[in-house]
Amino acid sequence: MIELTDVRKVFPARRGAAEVTAVDGVSLSVAAGEFAGVVGPSGSGKSTLARLVNLLERPTSGRVVVDGQVLTDLDDDGVRKARRTVGMVFQHFNLLDSRTAAGNVEHPLELAGMGRAERRARVADLLDLVGLADRHGSRPGQLSGGQKQRVAIARALAARPKVLLCDEATSALDPASTAGVLDLLRQVRAELGLTVLLITHEMAVVRAVCDSAVLLDRGKVVDGGPLAEVLTRPHSPLAAQLLPAPAVTDTRGDLVRITVTESAPEGRVLRTLAGELGLDVEIVGGSVETVAGRRFGRLLLAVTGDDGRLDPALQRLRDGGSLVERALPGDEPVPVDLTEPEPDPAGQAPAFARLLDSPDVQR
Numbered sequence: 001m002i003e004l005t006d007v008r009k010v011f012p013a014r015r016g017a018a019e020v021t022a023v024d025g026v027s028l029s030v031a032a033g034e035f036a037g038v039v040g041p042s043g044s045g046k047s048t049l050a051r052l053v054n055l056l057e058r059p060t061s062g063r064v065v066v067d068g069q070v071l072t073d074l075d076d077d078g079v080r081k082a083r084r085t086v087g088m089v090f091q092h093f094n095l096l097d098s099r100t101a102a103g104n105v106e107h108p109l110e111l112a113g114m115g116r117a118e119r120r121a122r123v124a125d126l127l128d129l130v131g132l133a134d135r136h137g138s139r140p141g142q143l144s145g146g147q148k149q150r151v152a153i154a155r156a157l158a159a160r161p162k163v164l165l166c167d168e169a170t171s172a173l174d175p176a177s178t179a180g181v182l183d184l185l186r187q188v189r190a191e192l193g194l195t196v197l198l199i200t201h202e203m204a205v206v207r208a209v210c211d212s213a214v215l216l217d218r219g220k221v222v223d224g225g226p227l228a229e230v231l232t233r234p235h236s237p238l239a240a241q242l243l244p245a246p247a248v249t250d251t252r253g254d255l256v257r258i259t260v261t262e263s264a265p266e267g268r269v270l271r272t273l274a275g276e277l278g279l280d281v282e283i284v285g286g287s288v289e290t291v292a293g294r295r296f297g298r299l300l301l302a303v304t305g306d307d308g309r310l311d312p313a314l315q316r317l318r319d320g321g322s323l324v325e326r327a328l329p330g331d332e333p334v335p336v337d338l339t340e341p342e343p344d345p346a347g348q349a350p351a352f353a354r355l356l357d358s359p360d361v362q363r
C-alpha cells in the first residue's frame, strides 16, 4: 500500500543555516492493512518521512507509491487529488476552534464539494464511529484531548482514505485517553481495512498497536521489520527500544541472555538448563511485555556449575527455536533517548509548528 524507494529529502541552506538531509535514502514497504510504526530520536526525520508519504513534501529524489499510484510522477493537481487516499492525524489535533465537532468533520467534505444532505449523513456516521455522536454540537474547547483527537480522526476518515498517517497522535494525551485513541485506531483499521503509519516516540504505543516498525537515525532506516521478527533478531537496535535487554552488571558465572516467546517460553528454558541439565541458574534481570498481541520477554541468567554442559545446552535451546546468547558487558545496543524536545515558546512542538506552516494543511 505504501512503497518508498530510496527516498531523500534535502532542505536547502537557509538564513545562515546549513543544508539538512532530513531523509536519506529510505526504502520502506507497508502492506495493505498493516499498522506500521516509525520511531527515532528527535530530528531523525520521522515527521518529514510522514509528509513525504502524502507529498506534503516533495522528495529531492526517490519514488513514493501509495495504493498503486506513483505520487512522485504526478503534477501538483494530481497530488492534491491523490492525497485524498491519505488521511492525517496530528499531535495537537489541528481542529478549527470556531466550528463544532460536526463542523470540523464536515469541513473536508465541503471542500470536496459534497452536497449538504450527504455531508450531514456522513458526518453523523463518522461521529458515531468514533464514539462522539452525542458531542456533535460541542466546540473543541469543550472537549477533552482524547475527544478532540477522536474528532480529528473522524475528520481524517471523512474522504474515505486508504491510509492513515498519525504523527505523534497520542503524544499530547494522558494514558487513559491514549489507550482509548489506540483502541479506536485498531477498530477503524479492522472495520475499514485501513493501512496505518504511526509516527511516535512512545515505544509503549508501538508495542500496543504496531505489526511492524522502522527505527530512523539521522534520516536513515537503521533497523526494522515485523515486530515478532525484530525481537528475535540478535543485537537489534529496534528490539533494544521495544524491550530493553537487562544490562550486564553481574559477573557471577556464565551470563546468558534469552529472548522469551510464546513458542519458547522461559519455563521451558529454565527446565532445560536447571531441571534436565542440573545447572545452577539464577535470573539476574529481565522484563516481559505484550508486543503486537503476543508475549515476549528478555531475561538475563547467571549460570554456575558449568563443566562443559552449558554450550551444548544453549545449542539445544537454539535448536528448539529460542534466541539464546552468551552475554558480555556492552554487547547489546543501548536504547537511545526518544523523548521529544520541549515545546517551543509558541507552545507547539517543533514538528507540528512546521506542519502548520504548510498551506496544504491549512486548507
Ligand SMILES: Nc1ncnc2c1ncn2[C@@H]1O[C@H](COP(=O)(O)OP(=O)(O)OP(=O)(O)O)[C@@H](O)[C@H]1O
Binding pocket: 011, 020, 021, 022, 040, 041, 042, 043, 044, 045, 046, 047, 048, 049, 201, 340, 341, 350, 351, 354
Ligand atoms: N522545512 C524544513 N526546513 C529545514 N529543515 C527542516 C525542515 N523540516 C525539518 N527539517 C530538519 O530536518 C530534520 C528532521 O526533522 P523532522 O521534524 O522530520 O524530525 P523528527 O524525527 O520528526 O523530529 P521530532 O521528533 O523532534 O519532531 C531536522 O534536522 C529538522 O531540523
